[in-house]
Amino acid sequence: xxxxxxxxxxxxxxxxxxxxxxxxxxxxxxxxxxxxxxxxxxxxxxxxxxxxxxxxxxxxxxxxxxxxxxxxxxxxxxxxxxxxxxxxxxxxxxxxxxxxxxxxxxxxxxxxxxxxxxxxxxxxxxxxxxxxxxxxxxxxxxxxxxxxxxxxxxxxxxxxxxxxxxxxxxxxxxxxxxxxxxxxxxxxxxxxxxxxxxxxxxxxxxxxxxxxxxxxxxxxxxxxxxxxxxxxxxxxxxxxxxxxxxxxxxxxxxxxxxxxxxxxxxxxxxxxxxxxxxxxxxxxxxxxxxxxxxxxxxxxxxxxxxxxxxxxxxxxxxxxxxxxxxxxxxxxxxxxxxxxxxxxxxxxxxxxxxxxxxxxxxxxxxxxxxxxxxxxxxxxxxxxxxxxxxxxxxxxxxxxxxxxxxxxxxxxxxxxxxxxxxxxxxxxxxxxxxxxxxxxxxxxxxxxxxxxxxxxxxxxxxxxxxxxxxxxxxxxxxxxxxxxxxxxxxxxxxxxxxxxxx
Numbered sequence: 432x433x434x435x436x437x438x439x440x441x442x443x444x445x446x447x448x449x450x451x452x453x454x455x456x457x458x459x460x461x462x463x464x465x466x467x468x469x470x471x472x473x474x475x476x477x478x479x480x481x482x483x484x485x486x487x488x489x490x491x492x493x494x495x496x497x498x499x500x501x502x503x504x505x506x507x508x509x510x511x512x513x514x515x516x517x518x519x520x521x522x523x524x525x526x527x528x529x530x531x532x533x534x535x536x537x538x539x540x541x542x543x544x545x546x547x548x549x550x551x552x553x554x555x556x557x558x559x560x561x562x563x564x565x566x567x568x569x570x571x572x573x574x575x576x577x578x579x580x581x582x583x584x585x586x587x588x589x590x591x592x593x594x595x596x597x598x599x600x601x602x603x604x605x606x607x608x609x610x611x612x613x614x615x616x617x618x619x620x621x622x623x624x625x626x627x628x629x630x631x632x633x634x635x636x637x638x639x640x641x642x643x644x645x646x647x648x649x650x651x652x653x654x655x656x657x658x659x660x661x662x663x664x665x666x667x668x669x670x671x672x673x674x675x676x677x678x679x680x681x682x683x684x685x686x687x688x689x690x691x692x693x694x695x696x697x698x699x700x701x702x703x704x705x706x707x708x709x710x711x712x713x714x715x716x717x718x719x720x721x722x723x724x725x726x727x728x729x730x731x732x733x734x735x736x737x738x739x740x741x742x743x744x745x746x747x748x749x750x751x752x753x754x755x756x757x758x759x760x761x762x763x764x765x766x767x768x769x770x771x772x773x774x775x776x777x778x779x780x781x782x783x784x785x786x787x788x789x790x791x792x793x794x795x796x797x798x799x800x801x802x803x804x805x806x807x808x809x810x811x812x813x814x815x816x817x818x819x820x821x822x823x824x825x826x827x828x829x830x831x832x833x834x835x836x837x838x839x840x841x842x843x844x845x846x847x848x849x850x851x852x853x854x855x856x857x858x859x860x861x862x863x864x865x866x867x868x869x870x871x872x873x874x875x876x877x878x879x880x881x882x883x884x885x886x887x888x889x890x891x892x893x894x895x896x897x898x899x900x901x902x903x904x905x906x907x908x909x910x911x912x913x914x915x916x917x918x919x920x921x922x923x924x925x926x927x928x929x930x931x932x933x
Contacts, residue, residue, distance in 0.1 A: 476600025483604030516568030528795030545632035579794035683808025688816025719772025736848035745774030747836035754829025
């Protein structure tokens with residue numbers, strides 16, 4: 432068939448689930464792609480914040496033990512079940528973002544999570560509370576759908592800053608859940624915490640109905656098992672993803688070890704703070720997280736490798752401050768919290784931005800691997816950090832965190848700022864920490880390859896209309912020849928997904 436013949440298009444989808452009208456301005460139209468604005472991004476961030484209801488229980492375990500008339504050992508199963516449920520959701524549900532429509536998927540996740548949370552507010556049985564908690568956590572993966580969707584919809588020139596805003600919503604949700612949970616439980620029933628979460632999620636669900644665009648499935652030719660298989664394949668065959676997962680694992684371990692043991696430090700001499708006062712230190716962390724737009728904007732202008740390097744250095748500096756003076760001066764603790772949060776935010780945004788460039792059609796799976804590494808880091812950091820603190824005090828824990836930061840630095844330096852994406856180790860292209868002209872041209876080529884087009888002169892053929900399209904831009908072939916195949920994997924991301932494209 433000639434490239435000049437017009438392609439037959441399917442009519443625009445007008446209904447979700449076959450009965451729920453999609454607002455006209457949110458319907459997928461290949462001729463007028465939806466571009467994510469800053470207000471849209473902020474709303475995505477708020478949706479991520481209120482999805483972190485699996486952290487509500489941490490400050491109220493004592494109240495839960497009293498409510499169900501059990502000891503602390505029994506009630507401690509609740510956080511473990513929440514973490515297990517979240518791991519199941521990350522592994523089995525979040526990769527579906529590469530297979531089905533994200534708008535409908537988000538609605539289902541938020542309805543399930545919010546509705547199940549009602550049970551947490553009304554049940555009087557510990558077994559029922561534990562069971563419901565597990566399934567609430569399974570469906571609490573809304574941010575892991577929103578982050579890849581944001582990367583897809585955001586303009587390329589502010590993709591990192593957009594990811595930073597949504598990611599900060601996720602981190603803010605973790606902090607805010609703990610702070611609000613402690614405050615509400617201090618002055619009223621713990622059940623009001625869950626009613627607040629239910630109301631927040633249903634409100635954001637309504638807002639997303641009028642904000643979240645309908646987008647076609649990215650890989651309709653794949654099955655669910657193929658999605659899981661290719662996710663596992665990415666986890667062992669992509670150097671950038673493997674390096675990013677290691678960086679996330681160590682960073683998460685540092686973060687968890689610091690925050691868990693900070694409670695022990697502040698409740699003992701010389702501070703002797705109560706639970707409410709300790710909870711308020713989360714506000715310092717939230718202020719650091721609120722720097723996300725500035726951090727993202729800086730990363731958009733930097734070579735991602737350089738941004739990751741600076742972020743790792745900030746994390747090491749924060750832990751060095753905590754090790755040296757955390758038990759002497761409360762000002763040192765506050766500075767350490769702020770610097771740690773800025774560094775951790777910068778690391779996650781810069782690494783995520785790079786990893787998403789491996790294959791735009793597989794961002795949900797790539798993101799799932801990164802978040803699973805964060806989860807494993809949390810488990811390790813909490814367990815080891817607590818044990819080290821009990822045996823050696825805050826300086827031993829600080830030294831442990833500094834060592835993890837040094838490990839991250841070593842792993843990062845194994846791959847230089849200009850090495851090809853498929854290289855596991857080495858340096859290439861000199862020592863410049865800024866983008867070279869060739870790299871800027873390559874980024875532009877990838878951006879053009881991702882842009883939908885319907886006219887042959889733009890070099891892209893759309894087949895099958897809504898969702899069933901396969902595309903190969905001449906820009907990709909041209910860029911591949913310019914770079915001698917060194918970055919062929921990254922440039923052909925629109926064509927390959929670990930057997931993704933038919």
